[in-house]
Amino acid sequence: MSGIIGKKIGMTNVYSADGLSVACTVLEVGPCVVTQVKTVDTDGYNSVQLGFGEKKAKNTTKAMLGHFGKASTTPKKKLVEFRDWDGEINLGEEVTAAAVLEEGEFIDVVGTSKGKGFQGVVKRHGFGGVGQATHGQHNRMRAPGAIGACSYPARVFKGMKMAGRTGGQRVKVANLQVLKLIPEKNVVIVSGSVPGAKNSFVILEK
Missing domain, CATH: 2.40.30.10 (Translation factors)
Known part of the structure; x- marks a missing residue:
């Protein structure tokens, strides 16, 4: 077996x-x-x-x-x-x-x-958080920061690491x-x- x-x-x-x-x-x-x-x-x-x-x-x-x-x-x-x-x-x-x-x-x-349940990027993907100040912001220590460019490609790519359902x-x-x-x-x-x-x-x- x-x-x-x-x-x-x-x-x-x-x-x-x-x-x-x-x-x-x-x-x-x-x-x-x-x-x-x-x-x-x-x-x-x-x-x-x-x-x-x-x-x-x-x-x-x-x-x-x-x-x-x-x-x-x-x-x-x-x-x-x-x-x-x-x-x-x-x-x-x-x-x-x-x-x-x-x-x-x-x-x-x-x-x-x-x-x-629904979790942020620090818990879900291991982003840097408070100590390392995750990419793209200065005053929101557990936020994901920038998720894409401006006029091009004018969208967020599929598979971007963002908040969402975790586990299960x-x-x-x-x-x-x-x-x-x-x-x-x-x-x-x-x-x-x-x-x-x-x-x-x-x-x-x-």
Whole structure:
């Protein structure tokens, strides 16, 4: 399996062999259920759909209840497809973190970053602000300053760094090391930070 679904629990630190404190993130990973197996014959490509997190049946559509019923499992909150997988895997089979991940290997983690609403350029793009007095003004210390020329081109170019909605986007953090695997508790500890708030879903990719 090329990946698995998890949930962010929070952050802590562990000590390396050299006695250094390493910031890390604690994730609850799996167990996930195989809710669909796609093949070239039936769907045109190979993939495995995993489900994670319990969901109430009354909040699930009848179509999805039938979908989960085929796998003989309860409704799941999060469904993710993984394209690359090896070996035989059956509908309704349970996939654990220990079956996918190993201690010491490096993985990519995908999550949805925290939404911060409408923010200015200092917070959104890291403009200089008060100390460095961002470009183009003298008395408004967090303002963006000049955003374009005058008579030519007489407009603001697309992609200009300005204030706007910040966060709430899909973010992938690459090359996080699996520091510790606790199979009996479905817990994985990875180095560094992972996007998203506590209890938000994340996708671990190999």
